Amino acid sequence: MSMPATAHEVTAVHALESVWSRYVFSTDHKVIGLQYLFTGMAMALLGGFMAYVFRMQLAFPDQVVPLYGLVTAREYNALVTNHGSIMIFWVAMPVLIAGFGNFLIPLMIGCDDMVFPRLNRLSYQIFFVSAVIILISLVVPGGGFGGAWTAYPPLSASAQYNHTPWGAPLWLLAVALEFVAFLLGGINFTVTVMNARAPGMTAMRIPIVVWMIVIASLVFMASVGPLVAGAVMLLLDQTVGTRFYDPTAGGDPLLWQHLFWFFGHPEVYVVLLPATGIVAEIITVFARKKLFAYKTILGTSIATGIISFFVWAHHQFVAGIDPRMAHLFTITTLLISIPIAEMLFAFIATLYGGSIELATPMLWALAFIAEFLIGGVTGIFLGANATDIYLHDTYFVVAHFHYTFFPIGIIATFAAVTYWFPKMFGRRMNETLGKLHFWGTIIPFNLIFIPLFLTGAAGQHRRIYSYENFPQLSTPWLNQLAVLATLALIVMFVFQAVFLVNFFWSMRRGEKVGANPWNANTLEWSAPSPPPHGNFAAMPTVYRGPYEYGVPDRELDYWPQHVAS
Amino acid sequence: MSDAADVHTAHVPLATRRSTTGIPTARLAVWWVLASEIVIFGGLIGSYVMLRLHHPHWAEEAAHTNTIAGAFNTFVLLTSSLAAVLAHQAAEARDGRRAARFLGGTILGGLVFLVVKGFEWSHEIAHGFTIFRDVFWSYYYVACGLHGLHVIAGMIIMAIVAADARRGRNLHRVELIGIYWHFVDAVWIFLFPLFYIAK
Amino acid sequence: MLEWLIPAASTSADEIDWLFTLIFWTVGFWFLVAQGILFGFIVKFRRRPGVRSQYIAGESKDEKRWISWPHYVVIACDVVLIAGAIAVWRDVKQVIPTPDETIRVIAQQWAWTFVHPGPDRRLDTPDDVVTVNELHVRNDTTYAFELSSLDVVHSFSIPVFRLKQDAVPGRVITGWFRPTKTGTFDIACAEMCGLGHALMPAVLHIESPEAHAAWLGDRTTVAAATSGSRS
Numbered sequence: 001m002s003m004p005a006t007a008h009e010v011t012a013v014h015a016l017e018s019v020w021s022r023y024v025f026s027t028d029h030k031v032i033g034l035q036y037l038f039t040g041m042a043m044a045l046l047g048g049f050m051a052y053v054f055r056m057q058l059a060f061p062d063q064v065v066p067l068y069g070l071v072t073a074r075e076y077n078a079l080v081t082n083h084g085s086i087m088i089f090w091v092a093m094p095v096l097i098a099g100f101g102n103f104l105i106p107l108m109i110g111c112d113d114m115v116f117p118r119l120n121r122l123s124y125q126i127f128f129v130s131a132v133i134i135l136i137s138l139v140v141p142g143g144g145f146g147g148a149w150t151a152y153p154p155l156s157a158s159a160q161y162n163h164t165p166w167g168a169p170l171w172l173l174a175v176a177l178e179f180v181a182f183l184l185g186g187i188n189f190t191v192t193v194m195n196a197r198a199p200g201m202t203a204m205r206i207p208i209v210v211w212m213i214v215i216a217s218l219v220f221m222a223s224v225g226p227l228v229a230g231a232v233m234l235l236l237d238q239t240v241g242t243r244f245y246d247p248t249a250g251g252d253p254l255l256w257q258h259l260f261w262f263f264g265h266p267e268v269y270v271v272l273l274p275a276t277g278i279v280a281e282i283i284t285v286f287a288r289k290k291l292f293a294y295k296t297i298l299g300t301s302i303a304t305g306i307i308s309f310f311v312w313a314h315h316q317f318v319a320g321i322d323p324r325m326a327h328l329f330t331i332t333t334l335l336i337s338i339p340i341a342e343m344l345f346a347f348i349a350t351l352y353g354g355s356i357e358l359a360t361p362m363l364w365a366l367a368f369i370a371e372f373l374i375g376g377v378t379g380i381f382l383g384a385n386a387t388d389i390y391l392h393d394t395y396f397v398v399a400h401f402h403y404t405f406f407p408i409g410i411i412a413t414f415a416a417v418t419y420w421f422p423k424m425f426g427r428r429m430n431e432t433l434g435k436l437h438f439w440g441t442i443i444p445f446n447l448i449f450i451p452l453f454l455t456g457a458a459g460q461h462r463r464i465y466s467y468e469n470f471p472q473l474s475t476p477w478l479n480q481l482a483v484l485a486t487l488a489l490i491v492m493f494v495f496q497a498v499f500l501v502n503f504f505w506s507m508r509r510g511e512k513v514g515a516n517p518w519n520a521n522t523l524e525w526s527a528p529s530p531p532p533h534g535n536f537a538a539m540p541t542v543y544r545g546p547y548e549y550g551v552p553d554r555e556l557d558y559w560p561q562h563v564a565s
Numbered sequence: 566m567s568d569a570a571d572v573h574t575a576h577v578p579l580a581t582r583r584s585t586t587g588i589p590t591a592r593l594a595v596w597w598v599l600a601s602e603i604v605i606f607g608g609l610i611g612s613y614v615m616l617r618l619h620h621p622h623w624a625e626e627a628a629h630t631n632t633i634a635g636a637f638n639t640f641v642l643l644t645s646s647l648a649a650v651l652a653h654q655a656a657e658a659r660d661g662r663r664a665a666r667f668l669g670g671t672i673l674g675g676l677v678f679l680v681v682k683g684f685e686w687s688h689e690i691a692h693g694f695t696i697f698r699d700v701f702w703s704y705y706y707v708a709c710g711l712h713g714l715h716v717i718a719g720m721i722i723m724a725i726v727a728a729d730a731r732r733g734r735n736l737h738r739v740e741l742i743g744i745y746w747h748f749v750d751a752v753w754i755f756l757f758p759l760f761y762i763a764k
Numbered sequence: 765m766l767e768w769l770i771p772a773a774s775t776s777a778d779e780i781d782w783l784f785t786l787i788f789w790t791v792g793f794w795f796l797v798a799q800g801i802l803f804g805f806i807v808k809f810r811r812r813p814g815v816r817s818q819y820i821a822g823e824s825k826d827e828k829r830w831i832s833w834p835h836y837v838v839i840a841c842d843v844v845l846i847a848g849a850i851a852v853w854r855d856v857k858q859v860i861p862t863p864d865e866t867i868r869v870i871a872q873q874w875a876w877t878f879v880h881p882g883p884d885r886r887l888d889t890p891d892d893v894v895t896v897n898e899l900h901v902r903n904d905t906t907y908a909f910e911l912s913s914l915d916v917v918h919s920f921s922i923p924v925f926r927l928k929q930d931a932v933p934g935r936v937i938t939g940w941f942r943p944t945k946t947g948t949f950d951i952a953c954a955e956m957c958g959l960g961h962a963l964m965p966a967v968l969h970i971e972s973p974e975a976h977a978a979w980l981g982d983r984t985t986v987a988a989a990t991s992g993s994r995s
Contacts, residue, residue: 073959073960073961073962073963074959077956077958077959077961106580111578111579111580111583112578112579112580113578113579113580113581114578114580115578115580115581115583115590115594116581116594117578117580117581146956146958146959147956147958148956150956152916152917152955152956153916154915154916154917154933155916155917155956155957155958161873161915161916161958162958163958163959183601186601187594187597187598187601188594190597191590191593191594191597192580194585194586194588194593195583195584195585195586195588195590195593196579196580196581196583196585196590197583197585201585221597221600221601221604222600222601222604223604224601224604225601225602225603225604225605225606225607225608226604226605226607226608226609226611226612227608228605228608229605229606229608229609229612229711230608230612232609232707232711233612233703233707236696236703236707240696241697242696242697242700242703242707243697243700243703244700244703244704247932247933247934247935248933248934249699249700250616250620250699250700250701251616251700251703252616252619252934253917253932253933253934254932255612255615255616259608259612262608287809287817288816288817289817289818289820290819290820290821290822291822292820292821292822292827292831293821293822293823293827293828293831294821294822294823295823296822296828296831318919318928318929318930319917319930319932320929320930320932320935320937323853323857323858324858326853326857327850327853330846330849330850330853331846334842334845334846335842337838337842338835338838338839338842341834341835341838342831342832342834342835342838344798345798345830345831345834345835346822346831348798348801348802348805349822349830349831350822351802351805351806351809352805352809352818352820352830353809353817353818353820354805354809354817354818355809355811355812355815355816355817356805356806356809356810356811357811358806358810366802366806369802370799370802370803373795373798373799373802374795377791377792377794377795380787380791380845381784381787381788384783384787384845384846384848384849385849385850385853385857386779386780386783386848386849386852386853386856386857387780387783387784387787387849387852389780389853389856389857389926389927389928390766390780390784390923390926390927390928392928392954393919393921393928393954393955394954454769457766457769457770458769458770459769459770459923459924459950461921461952461953461954463956463961464952464961464962465961465962466962467962469962469963469965470950470952470965471950472770472923472924472949472950473923473950473952534578539579549817549819550816550817550818550819551819552819557816557817
């Protein structure tokens with residue numbers, strides 16, 4: 001600057017900078033991580049509200065839903081479609097990968113930021129635009145897209161069939177933009193972990209959650225490409241009038257299904273891996289145990305990532321594919337249970353000989369293992385091609401994947417939020433409210449989805465807005481199960497208020513904590529709470545692996561990575 | 566003041582200067598970008614090949630593409646890639662002006678490619694071979710169009726890099742844009758036989 | 765075990781229910797074992813004053829067997845279940861027995877059209893009986909079906925048969941069933957097909973040969989009367 005600024009001007013400029021550059025257009029990875037987290041939480045409230053509305057319609061058909069009104073078939077379809085899309089693309093992905101990935105990676109590998117801070121900001125901005133577009137798509141003429149989150153053509157390709165001339169293309173555009181945002185983010189994460197590690201942070205000393213986020217980013221990058229090409233084709237079908245998926249013009253509707261599920265199944269592991277990584281971090285700290293078989297866990301996650309590319313057609317057993325292909329995909333699908341089961345065994349083995357403290361984050365982490373096991377074993381019924389003929393597209397599937405996605409997207413997220421909250425805001429969350437919220441969420445969760453296993457096994461199909469036309473599939477006891485699931489859902493929602501109160505109250509009023517309230521080893525706990533821009537007062541050097549808890553002959557039962565001796 | 570330190574780190578984070586693997590961060594990033602692009606084009610080309618095997622009549626449609634124009638364009642792109650390699654050599658020798666001149670040659674190659682493509686398309690569209698005629702043509706226009714967008718994006722970035730290089734700035738970017746250009750070239754090497762030769 | 769929830773009315777239904785039961789007990793047992801160990805550890809290794817955690821890396825072969833043996837159990841169970849799944853799938857989906865009759869099923873937004881072969885038990889003859897949202901079949905008879913769609917992807921689902929097959933526009937997909945129980949059951953569309961997806965119920969009547977013949981007789985008289993009045 002050529003002109004010396006007066007003190008007054010400096011303050012004014014600085015104040016302006018604080019609001020915009022610190023919270024909105026920041027390139028700081030922690031701010032961007034929190035932006036993703038808060039956007040994801042807001043979208044989760046919306047997605048949850050949608051679930052409430054359509055569950056009410058299922059429990060009490062054709063009655064006015066409080067806070068909403070009457071649900072028409074058109075609205076019901078739009079609600080289930082967007083509930084699924086929002087919960088996966090605008091909640092699980094941004095919170096687990098982008099939110100915690102951004103917040104944790106530089107802190108855990110001992111660095112001050114991502115290697116491309118501005119690219120990072122751009123990635124969030126694209127994501128934000130995609131979230132705005134999906135919201136707009138709900139209120140355009142014709143209503144939101146209602147062709148299921150799988151968007152099978154020809155239904156999704158032509159307004160003549162789906163009757164949502166604006167909703168369908170806007171939905172697809174939002175999803176495609178979301179992919180672009182996460183591709184940019186994934187490249188940034190991967191390069192950051194490859195190139196910006198602190199001295200001494202060798203590959204086998206990287207915390208497992210960082211490994212998992214990187215593997216997830218790579219799986220995402222490799223699986224989403226064909227669907228991006230497929231989405232371009234579908235968007236052209238919708239808007240320009242090409243006929244890539246129209247069989248009467250030589251196109252093929254099944255092509256989309258292959259492209260979609262080639263992405264869609266690996267996507268499950270894209271969100272699962274960061275969640276299991278979070279659980280691994282938490283159980284080691286609260287059991288004061290070294291992670292059991294670190295290298296095996298790393299190997300199983302890589303194996304899971306690779307096998308996930310060869311299972312996609314188990315979503316298409318009854319879609320008209322060659323029956324001989326189904327055998328192959330049954331085998332690969334059941335094979336993927338092997339590395340995942342081994343990973344969970346290693347987590348359980350980690351508890352052996354521990355000194356387990358059931359603090360709120362630990363409760364969530366243990367609940368993840370217990371609930372995800374249910375999701376895992378019920379997947380066997382669907383992976384086996386013959387039973388899938390019957391169970392495909394029934395509530396059994398719905399219950400199964402909620403027993404995987406709820407632990408991933410909700411339980412692991414609460415585990416992570418309660419665990420890293422002191423690092424994010426320098427204060428502790430309230431334990432009593434935390435435990436109340438835990439039990440108020442876990443018990444109703446099981447009461448929602450165990451009944452749905454039964455209604456599914458009894459033959460009820462999903463995505464049907466009213467069963468009144470199916471006498472056999474709407475017997476009184478099936479209807480009672482639907483009512484039970486819906487009431488449990490409402491109870492679960494009420495308890496989320498406890499979390500919101502706890503979160504925002506603790507943010508300002510919670511008990512202040514120092515840098516390392518849990519006595520943990522990983523590098524983020526060596527930075528001040530909350531870490532300033534730049535993270536560390538002095539850049540750390542790493543001397544050992546991240547899980548040295550209960551090392552014999554040491555006074556303390558933990559041994560941080562950055563402490564020389 | 567800690568704020569001063571903040572401002573300093575905000576401008577040049579340590580992260581951007583580290584290189585644990587020994588490979589420059591920017592080059593790693595370009596490789597990963599191309600890896601994700603490969604699967605995008607891979608999905609498109611894979612879909613095309615699968616459908617073509619099921620549609621024998623696509624060979625008749627493909628007979629209407631102009632093989633000579635395609636071959637000429639292949640030659641043009643390969644030559645422009647050579648210019649990109651020479652630009653990289655010049656940049657390694659810290660000769661920014663020479664690098665910029667070669668990059669100019671590459672941009673010229675891209676321009677010739679697009680002009681030829683433009684003539685091809687307008688000729689085809691005038692004869693009724695539009696994107697709506699058959700799914701073969703839909704693939705033809707989408708695959709070549711997506712590739713063409715990559716050519717245009719590459720030319721724009723290259724112009725910026727060349728302008729920098731002329732002033733001797735950011736010479737390492739000459740190599741990066743070269744890697745990208747070779748990728749664009751390689752995609753065309755796949756598209757050319759699939760759309761112009763297999764008839 | 766599925767029969768507690770919904771009747772089984774075809775030969776395939778029995779086989780699929782058998783596989784379901786096999787999977788249920790196999791994974792159910794090991795699931796309870798795994799949960800038991802998890803909760804056992806949580807209780808046994810609760811934090812106690814003065815007791816420190818043990819230092820176990822889990823890297824030595826001796827320790828690793830605590831996860832590798834359960835992992836062999838998973839592999840063994842997987843092999844058994846894969847074998848069961850392949851065997852049942854072969855019978856249900858892959859090998860289509862010679863049918864006694866063939867019916868045609870056409871899906872569209874939002875109705876099912878069924879073409880029955882009529883008294884001569886052959887399709888594409890003048891005595892074919894066409895119905896909408898109503899399928900009549902004879903008990904203990906092997907049927908093949910030819911499934912197609914006029915517009916979008918639908919899915920032909922008969923829960924009591926444990927039968928589900930997507931109807932894909934542009935393709936004719938063949939399948940089969942053999943009813944084993946008379947009665948009236950639901951048919952539904954199981955793939956999202958637009959606004960009226962919930963409005964595609966059809967009724968399946970499985971009838972004794974006599975009842976079926978009587979129904980056919982009614983229909984053919986009507987058909988003959990209408991065609992007679994037209995000529």
